[in-house]
Amino acid sequence: MKPLKEFTIPFIGLKLDKHHFDYQIDKTFFEHFEYDDFNDVSVKTELVFEKKTTLLELHFKISGSVNVNCDISNEPYNQNVIGTFDLVVKFGDSYNDEHDDILIVPHGEYEINIAQYIYELIILSVPAKRIHPGVENGTLKSEILQKLEELSPKDLEEKEKSSEDIDPRWNTLKKLLTDK
Incomplete structure (x- = not known):
């Protein structure tokens, strides 16, 4: 998988302050990860990137919908997804991503790619059991x-x-x- 360049943030030139980044995620984003469970994707991602003297704080917020197939009837429908995720980036001797919400990068790094974090946040925001709203309220006929x-x-x-x-x-x- 090649890293998506538009999701790489060069933080070395940024001022010590909050910076806002907005991304519109669609189906082509998931093709880079070879993930094909979604029929269509329309998710807005907002990132508040806060640069401090010794660390970086990233606050992700997603909202939108993904078109998935129902687990019961296999009918496609739009599933709303919303979610948040906070990530702290620290500087250390070597790269370490063992913790879910803390990333340690080497001191010489000057940029960070956030595509993997957006991908995981969207995937984990979709319910494990996908049920068409028409199945739940009895209006779907198939x-x-x-x-x-x-x-x-x-x-x-x-x-x-x-x-x-x-x-x-x-x-x-x-x-x-x-x-x-």
Whole structure:
């Protein structure tokens, strides 16, 4: 994977202050990561980049939607995504990204690429179970949902009726449990 150049921030020339960066993420961004679970992507990413004397603070905020397929009906729909992430960049002897929210870069570095952090923030903002809103409120009509309804287990009422048709000898045994 080649680093995306527009997501590389050369911080060496920036003043000690807050700097704002805005990015519009689309499907081509995810093609660089060879991720194809999304049908379409429209996510706005805002980055507040705060340069201090000994460290850098990055505050990511995303909002938008991704078009995904429903896990139940396989129908495509737009899933809203919102999320935030804070990253602290410190300077040290060698590169270290073992911690989720702390990145240590060598003292000689002069730029940082944030594409991986935006990618992970969007992926983790999508729910693990993707359910079409029409499935949740019952307005979506599709062949798959009809087949699932047809093959679903019987209602509890039918189970209670079948429990009434139990052999009467068992009912006599149940009386023994209550006659203490």
